[in-house]
Amino acid sequence: MTQDTGIFETRSPLLLRGVCHNDRIVDVVVGDDGTIAAIGENAGRGHEYDHVIEGRGRVLLPGLVNTHTHAAMTLLRGYADDMLLQPWLAERIWPLEAHLTGDDVYWGTRLACLEMVATGTVGFNDMYFFMESAARAVDEAGLRAQLSYGFIDLSDPEKREHECRATEGLVDAVARMANPRITAAIGPHAVYTVSAEGLLWCAELARKRGLGVHVHLAETETEVADAVRATGRRPAALLDEAGLLGPRTVAAHGCWLDDAECRLIGERGATVSHNPASNMKLATGRAMPYPALKRAGARVTLGTDGAASNNSLDLFGEMKTAALLQKFAWNDPTVLPAHEALALATDCAHAALGFTGGRLEAGAPADLILLETRTPCNTPLHSAVSNAVYACSGAAVTTTLCAGRVLMHERVVPGADEVLEGATGAAIALVSRARGDA
């Protein structure tokens, strides 16, 4: 247990001494600009450091990135499960969400950030409401995030006007924050909830402001069938026609993509965020076609979806579930091996959101995590990558750095109790307001 509480505040150079990485023992020097100043055998030797993290018995990995979630839905964790999708949404989730306030979103996002820090996630791709409150939570928690307002117009021009203003409001608010860890994205919810005009407006704004796009795509068979019936075209083609399919697009789910859509996504350089636990829990009926997307050269990443449909934000669990589901769905144990599962949650995910981390090399942001090895899930240590993906949960993470700042060390996250209390209070009050309404 460290006694060095100053480690959470320091901006001076920091040494991670003797951590295990790729079967070698290396030092990592974190510069005062939040990047990796040096990494390598004895790279820290010959200098004095105000703060040293002893890495003996620790595995070094890049910090993980969650490419699809609705962070504030942590407040709904365990509120309703094991139901058919429509009654689950209409009877349980939407009535509660109707009572959400900006304060709720702040506390729900703080709770999500705490869970992510504690399980080794350093950044995420979020879509929800009251996103200025989410931005404040991310700012305070010290993580990276790409934040989008969930644009839903249901083909109603008046609603569309409202959604356009809300989207612009978030983009401007994030610009005003000038926090290099926080970016805005445009969040057209899906082709079945946003009109053609709405999709075009979103594409235009993303292009004009140089922003990413966060969208749901081909999650259910119904979504695809409805699109084909209404327009004669499948959802990926509709996004592409609107100009929404490009290198800065993250499309979540993709369960029902066909081969042509996989090729289209690959050609456009877009990303599909795989969310295996949510897809299995809600029984989407088909696994995202990872082999076809890989053949097409599309970028694939990992997300947890919101805590109402998972119900965890621990990407270690998600890496394992992804590897297991893909093997099972395509009947081949060689599909999505451990090192690819780790890549989906690290370098692929950082790149998809325009982050420059995910690589452990000099000059890259110091977004990194340490895992305990003196614990059953890392014993024996035949393969650190296999253990990380198949044996460990996020509970193996002892230390989390984002942009060079220590967010957790020896499993201590400063301020955790306040977040747990605030989020508990917000969740109880939310349910109570919804009950009063019923």
Added chain:
Amino acid sequence: MTQDTGIFETRSPLLLRGVCHNDRIVDVVVGDDGTIAAIGENAGRGHEYDHVIEGRGRVLLPGLVNTHTHAAMTLLRGYADDMLLQPWLAERIWPLEAHLTGDDVYWGTRLACLEMVATGTVGFNDMYFFMESAARAVDEAGLRAQLSYGFIDLSDPEKREHECRATEGLVDAVARMANPRITAAIGPHAVYTVSAEGLLWCAELARKRGLGVHVHLAETETEVADAVRATGRRPAALLDEAGLLGPRTVAAHGCWLDDAECRLIGERGATVSHNPASNMKLATGRAMPYPALKRAGARVTLGTDGAASNNSLDLFGEMKTAALLQKFAWNDPTVLPAHEALALATDCAHAALGFTGGRLEAGAPADLILLETRTPCNTPLHSAVSNAVYACSGAAVTTTLCAGRVLMHERVVPGADEVLEGATGAAIALVSRARGDA
């Protein structure tokens, strides 16, 4: 953090004060005979206790039971993954296993027991080799186990004779231990590895000695096809003809059971141990038909399989994977809800192995665990059962009791470091011996 290290040694009455169970705050009094002396609101009031565990902010659950594993295979964790079944076995697993010693099995089983204690599992159903060494490890670790020698004769009479002697040897050795937590079972490996004569001999010994049966059943499509081709009958019928399908039988996997086999298992009162992570990782091609087994009234339980094919022994992960896989496989989010997933790992599993725990009531063995609630996976606490199954890993467990003995408290397991060192040394030496041989 408790300062009360005597708590690990005490046999005197122990009070768990103010734990949360079924949304109520209760006391649990553990008697010096290892059973629950009293449970209820203020049940501990008015007496003095040498040792008190403060339960505020802790959820009480029955200890979990793992109904199919090969515990010592922890030594092979992460040694080989993501391969087709045959080369995985023939090129990686079997060559290593050929070098196993009794000492290896002792350390591998100690490591498995440590992992189980740390993740809230109080008992398990084991099948492997050098099982006297496994029995010694279980005895020292303080868990419950039903231990079977993996009987494989490959229709060779000489081999069969050897397997009969090894099986009897284990049964006698366990009887001599006279440890009420440890029982022997008969372990005919599977219908494709044991001759008809071998199956009959196993059934006869199980009947004569009043012991359980632990067998693999219908794991792969090939197993079923081969049985039908060779005998005209499916594997469950072959077990039944040999007299191996009864109330004390635990058949692992069951992925390829058809409806008639599910009904037969239900009629015989036998148990099927679901091992979803292993089945998905090895791509067995079909999920165990839980809905059909449930309709047939068969008992279903949960297992992790060995750490080479999972690679974790954390039943919290397995509960979630089971619930997710069953929903996905049968395309229905209402299949295997959270409370059933918990039952599979608790009361159903205790009963399947002839243990009398799994229920939290006076007179039952004090096999119980406490979960931390001041942690993200249990925040908010809309449903303790949903959080246990869908949000938490075994890392949420702070305290584990088996037969009234405290095996872990505040996440401290006495002797853990020695086990991690011993198992690491054994694993490294094993790989080195196998390399020297190659």
